Amino acid sequence: MPGTASKPDSSYFWDKLHSLSGIIPIGAFLAEHFWSNSYVLVSPERYNSTAAGLEQIPWRIPVEFLFIWLPIVFHGCYGLDIWWRGKANVLGHPWMSNWMYVLQRWTGIVLFAYIIWHVWIERFATHGRSTFAGVAHDFANPYYTAFYVIGVLAASFHLGNGLFNFCCKWGIAVTPRAQRAAGFFGAFVGVIFSVAGLLIVAGFVYNWHPFSGYL
Amino acid sequence: MMADKTFILRIKRQAAPQERVVWEEFEIRYRPHLNIITCLRDIAEKPITRAGDGTTPISYDANCLEEICGACAMLINGYPRQACSALVDNLEKPIRLEPLTKFPLIRDLQVDRSIMFENLKRMKCWVPIDGTYAIGPGPRMSPEQQQIGYPMARCITCGNCLEICPKVNDHTQFVGAAIINQVRLFNMHPTGNMHARERLEAMMGPGGIQDCDNAMNCVKVCPKSIPLTESNNEINRQVLKHAVWDWLNFSEGPTERDEEWKRLGIQK
Amino acid sequence: MKEPKIIVVGGGLAGLMATIRVAESGVPVQLFSIVPVKRSHSVCAQGGINAAKNLKGEGDSTWIHFDDTIYGGDFIANQPIVKSMCEAAPAIIDLLDRMGVMFNRTPEGLLDFRRFGGTLYHRTAFAGATTGQQLLYALDEQVRRFESEDKVQKFEGWTFLSAVLDENRICRGICAMDLKTMEVRTFPADAVIFCTGGIGAIFRQTTNSVVCTGTAQSALFQQGAYYANGEFIQVHPTAIPGEDKCRLMSESLRGEGGRVWVPRNAGDTRPARSIPEKERFYFLEEWYPKYGNLVPRDVATRAIYKVVFEEKLSLAGMNAVYLDLTHLPREMLDRKLEGVLEIYQKFVGPDPREEPMKVFPAMHYTMGGLWIDNERQATNIPGIFTAGECEYQYHGANRLGANSLVSCIYGGMVAGPAAVKYARNLEKGCDATPESVFYAEASRQREANDSLLNQQGFENPITIWKELGAWMTEHVTVVRVNANLQKTLAKLDELDDRFSRVNLADRTQWSNQTLQFTRELGNMLILARVITLGALARNETRGAHFKPEFPERDDKNWLKTTKASYNGGKIKLEYEPVDISLLPPRSRKY
Numbered sequence A: 001m002p003g004t005a006s007k008p009d010s011s012y013f014w015d016k017l018h019s020l021s022g023i024i025p026i027g028a029f030l031a032e033h034f035w036s037n038s039y040v041l042v043s044p045e046r047y048n049s050t051a052a053g054l055e056q057i058p059w060r061i062p063v064e065f066l067f068i069w070l071p072i073v074f075h076g077c078y079g080l081d082i083w084w085r086g087k088a089n090v091l092g093h094p095w096m097s098n099w100m101y102v103l104q105r106w107t108g109i110v111l112f113a114y115i116i117w118h119v120w121i122e123r124f125a126t127h128g129r130s131t132f133a134g135v136a137h138d139f140a141n142p143y144y145t146a147f148y149v150i151g152v153l154a155a156s157f158h159l160g161n162g163l164f165n166f167c168c169k170w171g172i173a174v175t176p177r178a179q180r181a182a183g184f185f186g187a188f189v190g191v192i193f194s195v196a197g198l199l200i201v202a203g204f205v206y207n208w209h210p211f212s213g214y215l
Numbered sequence B: 001m002m003a004d005k006t007f008i009l010r011i012k013r014q015a016a017p018q019e020r021v022v023w024e025e026f027e028i029r030y031r032p033h034l035n036i037i038t039c040l041r042d043i044a045e046k047p048i049t050r051a052g053d054g055t056t057p058i059s060y061d062a063n064c065l066e067e068i069c070g071a072c073a074m075l076i077n078g079y080p081r082q083a084c085s086a087l088v089d090n091l092e093k094p095i096r097l098e099p100l101t102k103f104p105l106i107r108d109l110q111v112d113r114s115i116m117f118e119n120l121k122r123m124k125c126w127v128p129i130d131g132t133y134a135i136g137p138g139p140r141m142s143p144e145q146q147q148i149g150y151p152m153a154r155c156i157t158c159g160n161c162l163e164i165c166p167k168v169n170d171h172t173q174f175v176g177a178a179i180i181n182q183v184r185l186f187n188m189h190p191t192g193n194m195h196a197r198e199r200l201e202a203m204m205g206p207g208g209i210q211d212c213d214n215a216m217n218c219v220k221v222c223p224k225s226i227p228l229t230e231s232n233n234e235i236n237r238q239v240l241k242h243a244v245w246d247w248l249n250f251s252e253g254p255t256e257r258d259e260e261w262k263r264l265g266i267q268k
Numbered sequence C: 001m002k003e004p005k006i007i008v009v010g011g012g013l014a015g016l017m018a019t020i021r022v023a024e025s026g027v028p029v030q031l032f033s034i035v036p037v038k039r040s041h042s043v044c045a046q047g048g049i050n051a052a053k054n055l056k057g058e059g060d061s062t063w064i065h066f067d068d069t070i071y072g073g074d075f076i077a078n079q080p081i082v083k084s085m086c087e088a089a090p091a092i093i094d095l096l097d098r099m100g101v102m103f104n105r106t107p108e109g110l111l112d113f114r115r116f117g118g119t120l121y122h123r124t125a126f127a128g129a130t131t132g133q134q135l136l137y138a139l140d141e142q143v144r145r146f147e148s149e150d151k152v153q154k155f156e157g158w159t160f161l162s163a164v165l166d167e168n169r170i171c172r173g174i175c176a177m178d179l180k181t182m183e184v185r186t187f188p189a190d191a192v193i194f195c196t197g198g199i200g201a202i203f204r205q206t207t208n209s210v211v212c213t214g215t216a217q218s219a220l221f222q223q224g225a226y227y228a229n230g231e232f233i234q235v236h237p238t239a240i241p242g243e244d245k246c247r248l249m250s251e252s253l254r255g256e257g258g259r260v261w262v263p264r265n266a267g268d269t270r271p272a273r274s275i276p277e278k279e280r281f282y283f284l285e286e287w288y289p290k291y292g293n294l295v296p297r298d299v300a301t302r303a304i305y306k307v308v309f310e311e312k313l314s315l316a317g318m319n320a321v322y323l324d325l326t327h328l329p330r331e332m333l334d335r336k337l338e339g340v341l342e343i344y345q346k347f348v349g350p351d352p353r354e355e356p357m358k359v360f361p362a363m364h365y366t367m368g369g370l371w372i373d374n375e376r377q378a379t380n381i382p383g384i385f386t387a388g389e390c391e392y393q394y395h396g397a398n399r400l401g402a403n404s405l406v407s408c409i410y411g412g413m414v415a416g417p418a419a420v421k422y423a424r425n426l427e428k429g430c431d432a433t434p435e436s437v438f439y440a441e442a443s444r445q446r447e448a449n450d451s452l453l454n455q456q457g458f459e460n461p462i463t464i465w466k467e468l469g470a471w472m473t474e475h476v477t478v479v480r481v482n483a484n485l486q487k488t489l490a491k492l493d494e495l496d497d498r499f500s501r502v503n504l505a506d507r508t509q510w511s512n513q514t515l516q517f518t519r520e521l522g523n524m525l526i527l528a529r530v531i532t533l534g535a536l537a538r539n540e541t542r543g544a545h546f547k548p549e550f551p552e553r554d555d556k557n558w559l560k561t562t563k564a565s566y567n568g569g570k571i572k573l574e575y576e577p578v579d580i581s582l583l584p585p586r587s588r589k590y
């Protein structure tokens, strides 16, 4: 950000970077993540080979660090700061958009906890090699499953509503009509991600592979 | 004759900023079309609480009594709005009055909103004219432009949109939707636009547009129904464009050009 | 000589314009106002501002504007100064346009104009139905710009208490009170411009704002300034009656086609819209076929009084008439009049696009005010200038709609440079005035506060004010009968007496609004007397001053300006001839 005299701080830059990081790369990663995991709906073998394929990415650690972990840590920590700087008043004024504002923050906090837990379980506990059998074993625990469901729904909402916010805050949706369109778009994305995420969970929990016939 | 119908008014009072908060209850005689200001005047005429104790009249701000000066904003049943246009008939009883919370308290229901005027100054919210001498008509403007600009120009600086905004608080310096809307108005005006760059720079500074998190509360409480979220998003767009452009031109960008202008003796 | 010091008291249209003009000439200004200037009463003006720009091909001219103004004011205004104002008006509109006022536009992108009362021409520029607000904001923004350049220093939340006059009765500054800390202080100045607006509060239920008490004018009057033509009080024909305030339903509603009527049958209780056309009495259109609903305000108001009180054709259950817009296209109403319609809807309820509004006359404006000379907006106290509603020029015995905003801005434009010129030519400025003069004035004002704060009594200021308002409204507005005016004077004696026993329910020294109001009330009582005395003396009917006992205009005896002066508690009336050098008086028949 070029500094001129009338710009005595850089909060604009960091705020915008935070906003952007939610979409690219984090949102994009979430899409990719759901996509690769959705192979569980085809067959356990397909899932395992996809997971193994991902593990083969060249420069895996630096790439993951740069495009996934660093952005998430930044986005998460800065998000907590943003949350801290707001003063929610939804109880006195329960308008839908006000609820969305608050939910964006709460889901962010849920995600913060969820991601740490999720990474610890699926990455470090498995030393970076996830297999259908391993994950399905985790899902045998109903508490695991419940937290997974919460995580999936929170992430979907957070991304969907985040996309709507992004459209507003980057001046893409200006007029009330455009705002409404962006709202529908966000809701659509949120619903698609929720459904996809829940199906994936179901795939692991019930050993369910509805698309096995297609491939 | 039937006894007069009455209702209860509960008022949060504070004789001065450093004084204790007390809540007082008053019983007001009901009349149709009564507004909150008339209730406060009733109390001034007979400053006796419901419990029968003498007290001081309530301090509050009001001027026009027709929702156009912006003075009388307060929390009425927890909702920021103008007291003069708040009719008792439409309010849940007992009615609760509190001062706005996002501005320094003066006394009782009176707060100091001068920060809003300060911010208008900081954001250069004016049209830079050469002088008041007769030098002909202003720029032409289409009726369509006027129909967009006029609603924005109706802001009465009441502060309700700041009161309701989750991002206006002690942790931020956020200027709030009212000011952002004025920036949009002046950037839109053909002559006002000449300061657009400075306004956008200021809008990127501390308390600028980035602090708006799109809770969209502001637009719901604005007594003048100003499309505030539209203004927020439009300024978001303008600032972003300005920022990116500035960034792309970093090496020979406006800063250097300003220098060059200065070298040439041209006042920006 | 070093830079003079100028103070402007009041930040409505007049005060802001004066401030801009002084600051523009490079002289720093201190601007005082009770309310933040952006909340001044000028924001209430709805309908528009007059200027004969003749953009509608009607052959309008500044001369016709001048003629309409003088004729509308029943020939008691000094003509040359009115002519100058009308000539300056088109450039004023241009200036406001350049400042960014969102005036309504024609398809070609030019300013749109509407018709107003007392004229046959489309002469009124407007910004929706909140013109005053838009104009005030434009000036406020310009002042803010000067403020950011440190040429203007604002004292918002301060009330003017009195002028500081030296032993030669020359003004050397002002004494003012901070309404938060209640601190009383003097401020030296070489010239002071007063733009403190209207006096509506004297009548309590008016269209004016709360701060329009005339307290500053009254204070100056008590210090020796002349108060002129106080008896000319405008009652606007169409307002929503209300306990705290009567909310104006602008003349622009009629300018855009609104019609006034009552049911022909007394006691008709049918809903307005179901009353058939031929059972409606459009009395203004019937009585004044040429101007119809757009007769001047005094004429319309008296017609409503006649219909309601003499012909007893009021609406069922209340003293009111219908103001009907329901035949007009919705889109046009929303585009041009929304601000007013919104007020009706918010405060009364029904949608005026669907149901005729119920309106009644209400006190609206004072044509009278501080006396000023015919060129420089200067009062008889050297160093004191004034502009806006608080002075008496321009509107004669009845102001035409949309002429006040012009007169305020024009007055400010003249007063600013005049004050600068006066101050620059002073041999000895306020710096040379002995400290003791300032000290004495500040002490006098502090004592006045203390004596009110310490006074033990049982009278409540609000009660006194309510009675004052009720009497003034009943006897000193539309119909004036000498016997009733006498009674009102007796009532004023009583109120004065009770005022001396007033009891302050708040004796604190922090944002004490009771103290502020009580001081204002004291000043209102004096101005009320000036108005009543002037009305009692003027045995004729002229413009807004209507005396059934003397139903004709009497140019032989009364074509003269009333000048009230105050000396040791006594009010004296004297008269001065009116400058009628441009237009010979003719009889006023609409």
Ligand SMILES: Cc1cc2nc3c(=O)[nH]c(=O)nc-3n(C[C@H](O)[C@H](O)[C@H](O)COP(=O)(O)OP(=O)(O)OC[C@H]3O[C@@H](n4cnc5c(N)ncnc54)[C@H](O)[C@@H]3O)c2cc1C
Pocket: C009, C010, C011, C012, C013, C014, C015, C032, C033, C034, C035, C036, C037, C040, C041, C042, C043, C044, C045, C046, C047, C048, C049, C050, C131, C132, C158, C159, C160, C161, C195, C196, C197, C198, C207, C208, C209, C211, C212, C215, C216, C248, C250, C364, C365, C387, C388, C389, C390, C401, C402, C403, C404, C405, C406, C408
């Ligand atoms: C409802 C309504 C509608 C109107 N519509 C129109 C219209 O359409 N067209 C038109 O031409 N005219 C209209 N008028 C008349 C016009 O609005 C006023 O005459 C005009 O605005 C007066 O402006 P001003 O500058 O003289 O005073 P104001 O705007 O009243 O300002 C007075 C200033 O003086 C300050 N002040 C007062 N006393 C003191 C004190 N003691 N110490 C310090 N400061 C003080 C106040 O704070 C304020 O800043 C309307 C009036 C009303 C009531």
Ligand code: HEM
Pocket: A018, A019, A020, A021, A022, A023, A026, A027, A030, A072, A075, A076, A077, A079, A080, A082, A083, A104, A105, A107, A108, A109, A111, A112, A113, A115, A155, A158, A159, A161, A162, A163, A165, A166, A167, A169, B213, B214
């Ligand atoms: C690690 C925990 C996380 C926290 C604490 C967090 C917090 C937040 C907060 C507070 C906001 C609102 C910011 C604003 O309105 O300005 C936000 C926005 C956003 N977040 Fe997150 N978030 C987290 C994880 C994620 C994840 C995993 C994703 C990917 C789906 C994501 C995507 C987004 C998006 C797209 C936005 C909208 C950006 C914008 O406001 O323009 N966040 N986040």
Ligand code: SF4
Pocket: B164, B165, B166, B167, B168, B176, B177, B211, B212, B213, B214, B215, B216, B217, B218, B219, B228, B229, B232
């Ligand atoms: S949209 Fe922005 S300005 Fe409006 S309430 Fe929300 S955060 Fe505040």
Ligand code: SF4
Pocket: B154, B155, B156, B157, B158, B159, B160, B161, B162, B177, B178, B181, B221, B222, B223, B224, B225, B226, B228
């Ligand atoms: S934008 Fe609306 S709510 Fe905000 S200050 Fe202006 S009028 Fe009040």
Ligand code: FES
Pocket: B061, B062, B063, B064, B065, B066, B067, B068, B069, B070, B071, B072, B073, B082, B083, B084, B085
């Ligand atoms: S008193 Fe002016 S807005 Fe309420």
